[in-house]
Amino acid sequence: MNLTLKSKLLIAGGFLVFVFLFIPFFISFSGRSDFYFTLTSVALLSIASAGVWLTFYIGRINIGQGAFSLIGAYVSAILVMKAGMNFWLTLPLAGLFTAFVSVLIGLPILRLKGVYFAMITLVLTQVVTLTALALPITNGARGIVSIPLPRELSVFGVTLIPDLGTMDNPKLAFYLISCVLMVLTYWVLYRLVNSRLGQICRSMQQNEELASSIGINIAYVRIIVFAISSFFGGIGGSMFGAIAQSVYPSTFQVKDSIDFMLNCFLGGLGYVFGPLLGTFVLYFGWDLLFILDKFQLLVYASIVIILMRFLPNGLLSIRFSNLRRKSD
Amino acid sequence: MTSILEVRNVTKKFGGLVAVNDVSFDVKKEEILSVIGPNGAGKSTLFKLISSFLKTTSGDVYFKGERISNLRPHIVAQKGVVRTFQETTIFKNMTVRETIIVAQHLRSKATLGGYFWGTKIAKEDNKAFGIQADELLDFIGLDSLRNEVASNLTQGNLRALGMAIGLATDPEILLLDEPFAGMNPEETMGMVDLVRLIRNERKVTVLLVEHDMSAVMSISERIVVLNFGSLIAEGTAQEIQNNEMVIEAYLGRADDALGA
Numbered sequence: 131m132n133l134t135l136k137s138k139l140l141i142a143g144g145f146l147v148f149v150f151l152f153i154p155f156f157i158s159f160s161g162r163s164d165f166y167f168t169l170t171s172v173a174l175l176s177i178a179s180a181g182v183w184l185t186f187y188i189g190r191i192n193i194g195q196g197a198f199s200l201i202g203a204y205v206s207a208i209l210v211m212k213a214g215m216n217f218w219l220t221l222p223l224a225g226l227f228t229a230f231v232s233v234l235i236g237l238p239i240l241r242l243k244g245v246y247f248a249m250i251t252l253v254l255t256q257v258v259t260l261t262a263l264a265l266p267i268t269n270g271a272r273g274i275v276s277i278p279l280p281r282e283l284s285v286f287g288v289t290l291i292p293d294l295g296t297m298d299n300p301k302l303a304f305y306l307i308s309c310v311l312m313v314l315t316y317w318v319l320y321r322l323v324n325s326r327l328g329q330i331c332r333s334m335q336q337n338e339e340l341a342s343s344i345g346i347n348i349a350y351v352r353i354i355v356f357a358i359s360s361f362f363g364g365i366g367g368s369m370f371g372a373i374a375q376s377v378y379p380s381t382f383q384v385k386d387s388i389d390f391m392l393n394c395f396l397g398g399l400g401y402v403f404g405p406l407l408g409t410f411v412l413y414f415g416w417d418l419l420f421i422l423d424k425f426q427l428l429v430y431a432s433i434v435i436i437l438m439r440f441l442p443n444g445l446l447s448i449r450f451s452n453l454r455r456k457s458d
Numbered sequence: 459m460t461s462i463l464e465v466r467n468v469t470k471k472f473g474g475l476v477a478v479n480d481v482s483f484d485v486k487k488e489e490i491l492s493v494i495g496p497n498g499a500g501k502s503t504l505f506k507l508i509s510s511f512l513k514t515t516s517g518d519v520y521f522k523g524e525r526i527s528n529l530r531p532h533i534v535a536q537k538g539v540v541r542t543f544q545e546t547t548i549f550k551n552m553t554v555r556e557t558i559i560v561a562q563h564l565r566s567k568a569t570l571g572g573y574f575w576g577t578k579i580a581k582e583d584n585k586a587f588g589i590q591a592d593e594l595l596d597f598i599g600l601d602s603l604r605n606e607v608a609s610n611l612t613q614g615n616l617r618a619l620g621m622a623i624g625l626a627t628d629p630e631i632l633l634l635d636e637p638f639a640g641m642n643p644e645e646t647m648g649m650v651d652l653v654r655l656i657r658n659e660r661k662v663t664v665l666l667v668e669h670d671m672s673a674v675m676s677i678s679e680r681i682v683v684l685n686f687g688s689l690i691a692e693g694t695a696q697e698i699q700n701n702e703m704v705i706e707a708y709l710g711r712a713d714d715a716l717g718a
Contacts, residue, residue, distance in 0.1 A: 326566065326573035326580070333560045336549040343509070343543070344627050345535035345564040354570070 149309050154302060166301040170373060172413050173308040174366045177315045179393040179405035181362030184319065186399050187328075188355050189243070189335035194251030195363045196387035197258040202228045202364030203371035203381055207274040208267060217280035218291060221368050228364025229357040236356040240349070255387045262379040273378035280372055304373050311369060312406070315362055320402050322358070331355060363390075396437060398444020407445055462487045462663050463508070463539070463631055468517035468527070470503050470687075477503040479687040480517070485631065490657055490664045492674045495684035496707055501667045502635070504684065508665070509541035509633055510534040521631070536564060538630035542620040544639065550609035554600055554619060557608055558591040561626035565590070591626070597659070598622045598652070614645045618652065625660060632656065634666035638673040646670065650677045671708075675699065683707065 133141070157165050178199050185192035205224040209215045239250045262268040279300060283291040291307065294300045322328055330351055334341045342348045371377040389412065397408025415433065419426045441447060463485035470478040478500045485491050495501050506512040508519050510531050519527040526534050549557050565587070566573075568580035595601045598618050603611065611619060617637060624632050637653065638646045650673055657664050668674045674681060675695045683691040683698060685707040691698055698704055 321574055325570075325576075326568075326584075327570050329556070329560045330563070330570075332552065333549050333557075336551055337547055339511070339531075340543060340547050340549065340623070341560075342531040343511075343535055343541055344561045344623060345532045345540075347530075347532045349530075 146313065149313075150306065154305070163301055166305045167373075168413070168417065170301075170305045170308045171370075172410050173305075173312040174370050174373075175390070175413065176393070176406045176409035177312055177369075178363045178366035179390045179397075179409050180315050180319050181359035181366075182390045183394045183399065183402075183405040184322070184355055184359040184362070186394055187323065187331045187335060188352055189338075190240070190352075190356075191244070191248035191391070192251050192359065193248055193384075193387050193391050194254035195359075195390040196382035196384065197251075197254040198228045198232060198360040198363030199367030199370065199386070200255070200258050200262065200377075200379075200382040201231055202367035203377045204262060204268055204274070205364070206368040207277055207371050207377045210277055211274055212267075216283065217372050218283040221365065221372075224368035225361040225364040228367075229361040232357050232360030233353055236353050240352040240356055252384065252387070255382065255384045259379045259383065268377075268379070271379060273376055273381075275376040277372065277375045277377075279375065308369060308373075311365065315365070316403065316406060323402050327351070327355075392434065396434070396444060398446040400443055401446040404444050404446050411445065460487055461485065462522060463665065464520040465504075465508065466518050466520065468504070468507055468519060469515045470500075470507055470512065471515045476687050478507065478684075481684070481687075481689045482517075483682050483689060483692055485663060485665050486680075488657065488661055488663050489679045490653065490666070490677055491680045491682065492678040493665070493667045493682045493684060494669070494671070494674055498686075499684040499707075500687040501684055503687075505541070505633060505635055505667045509539065511541070535627055535629075538628070539633065540624045540627045540629035540631070541633040542624045542635055542637070544620075544635055548608045548616060548619060548623075551607065553605050553607055554595065554611070555588075555591050555604040557619065558594055558622055558626050559587045561623040562587050562590060564627045594622055594626055597655075598625070614641065614648065617641075617649060621652065621656065625656065625662070629662060631663040631665060634664060634668075636668055637666055638668055638670040641670075646673045649673075653677060 153165075153169065157163060178195050181198070182192045182195045202224040205227045206217060206220040209220040209223065210217050235254065239247060242250060263270055268274065279294040280291070281295070282289060282293040292303075294303055297303055323331075330341070330346055333346070334348055334351060338348050367382060371381065374381070393408035393412055394405045395408070396412055397404030397406065412434075416426075416430055419430050422429055437445070461484040465481060465483050465485075468478055468481050469476065481500075481504060493501050493504060503512065507514050507527060510527060510529050510533075513528045517527075518525050521534075521537055521539050524537065526537060526539060549560065552560070566583050568577060568583050572580040573583075592601070592604070595604050598621065600615060600618055600622065603615060608616070608619060621632070621634070621637075624634075634653070637649055641649060653664060653666070654677065656662055666674075666677075675698075678695055680692070680694060681698045682689060683701070683704050685703075690703045690707060691701045693701070
């Protein structure tokens, strides 16, 4: 785990080159532009998964991220359709609104621990889905459809993001923008975990009573962390809605919430980049098993169970355990 | 000497059970005061009431004239009243040094955002936390174990770590929860010396709750005795040892034994 700064920068640089140069080139040569949608989805889902990972970091099992992603998607869709706002402006607003909702929900439920917190969050996605079905503003089961593609974003006359509606290849643009958001998310997560807040979270994960005895306001830290976590969920959901150009109550379901959690487990709860790898492997794993037809779910579930049984610390633990063995 | 902590008519009821009944006493600045009593006397409950880990049913606790009962625990810690736990309550996956770095939370000058962005104040804080952690571990005698994961420590070292965690918050009064429980006489002697050292060198007032009579007698300047939730005696070790009611509480009444 103790990589030098140089090797960390090399890995990060290599990852950026791979994501922003290699993959677009590869796709344009092979002509498989359908990969853009898959990879864009992975990038966005990994943002939401990063949020779930952060709640794990304070010792809470969060199976409710789908709820916050759905809220984020609806906030952007409603602001774009009803208020005619620019999507890029609604993106941070969706994140902030989601964070605000998570504070209201978090205040009572973050007192719970373990399976009790997990159970409540499991219900959250269903609650938001049902609310979306019932409210007039979300247009019930018909959802919000035909959302226009995001308009141009310019600051002081400088175009940062061109109008996606007039572009030849909006898929590439969505891919690049989603990857930028993903990189930002994981940069923030990395900084958080390696700053004082990360230390405080680790202490709370292990013993909240002791943490409060040394003067840490545990209720406050829990809320802050849950809000950041939900902010990521809202951003991921909002962007997802913009790409799909539609939002339905079923856009994010309980299954998605469970997937977000599985991504974290599979990648590794001890590693900041665990949820990123987990999302990638789970998403592609599911797609690759498509050839198995009706056995898809059975084989998929079996593989997940086997992985968790033999790699309880996630996929990223393989590399590090090998390294350690070599150095011994 | 002036009183630093005042316990005033504190009562705690759990349903119909009166765990602590109208207890009042003072703790004087820089003294070592012990609360003792037989099993079920209400010592632990009283301890939690003082550190605000439990709310009082009635009565209050004052620290330097300011009420601290029924506040949230982290606020009581901020005011300078810090408790320790028994050895199982630690950050078990952290190293000893990491634990002490986290425990210096109350010394941090930067905000959480400041730490995230790495402002100048935050960097200075982080540097100071490291230096102070090493200094504190030297003082407490855990310097050779600084990179050991806490869950690998022996019982005695865990107690020392618990005290180091408390000291890292710069407390004015340290509340120790059964610091000698389950220790052999040799370990107890070491712990008694450590508690004295903490008081003498760091000028910290110590209030401890304890079972082990011999350790309490040798360390305490004053002792408070509880029985069935009520305060039955208060005084020096000498006075307590000769107090009829205390002997009765611990050994039973002479005529009880005859009658049985």
